[in-house]
Amino acid sequence: MTDLEQLRWQIDQTDKEIAELLKERFDFTAMIAAxxxxxxxxxxxxxxxxxxxxxxxxxxxxxxxxxxxxxxxxKIMDESKKQQNQLLNRVGEAK
Ligand SMILES: C=C(O[C@@H]1C=C(C(=O)O)C=C[C@H]1O)C(=O)O
Known part of the structure; x- marks a missing residue:
């Protein structure tokens, strides 16, 4: 692997962790919406x-x-509010 490939591999691993943690965060903000x-x-x-x-x-x-x-x-919090509003709309009570 070249230096560039090695560093990009590390970015890919980091991105996967970030995505999983963000998903976890969105699970919590969905619970907050409820x-x-x-x-x-x-x-x-x-x-x-x-x-x-x-x-x-x-x-x-x-x-x-x-x-x-x-x-x-x-931006993450903007998405979190969007998600919460969508969940609240789904049950007919946007706030
Ligand atoms: C998650 C909440 O709802 C909104 C989203 C927040 C966030 O994503 O961290 C923080 C505050 C609120 O504007 C909350 O009230 O805690």
């Missing part, structure tokens, strides 16, 4: 989103990496 539906809680919680962004970046030393991870997590 709780919100049951308790009449809106999908969006900006304060919680700020906490998530702080937690995922607080131990990073490189500000540029921190900025990139913040943007990625904003």
């Amino acid at each position: 709780v919100k539906d049951r308790d009449g809680i809106p999908t969006l919680n900006s304060q919680r989103e700020d906490v998530v962004l702080t937690k995922v970046t607080e131990n990073l030393r490189d500000p540029q990496v921190g900025k990139a991870i913040t943007e990625i997590f904003k």
Whole structure:
């Protein structure tokens, strides 16, 4: 394997792990949708989103990496809200 192939192989393994962890995260946000539906809680919680962004970046030393991870997590949370709204719509009670 060339250096490039070796590094791309490592990226492929990392991507698989990221995808599995994201799937796990979406399973939890689907469970949160069910709780919100049951308790009449809106999908969006900006304060919680700020906490998530702080937690995922607080131990990073490189500000540029921190900025990139913040943007990625904003997108993940957008998808999570989309997913929750779809689940809530399915049971006829979008919030
Ligand atoms: C998952 C939740 O719903 C929304 C999505 C969030 C997320 O994906 O982390 C965080 C806050 C909410 O805007 C939640 O309220 O915890």
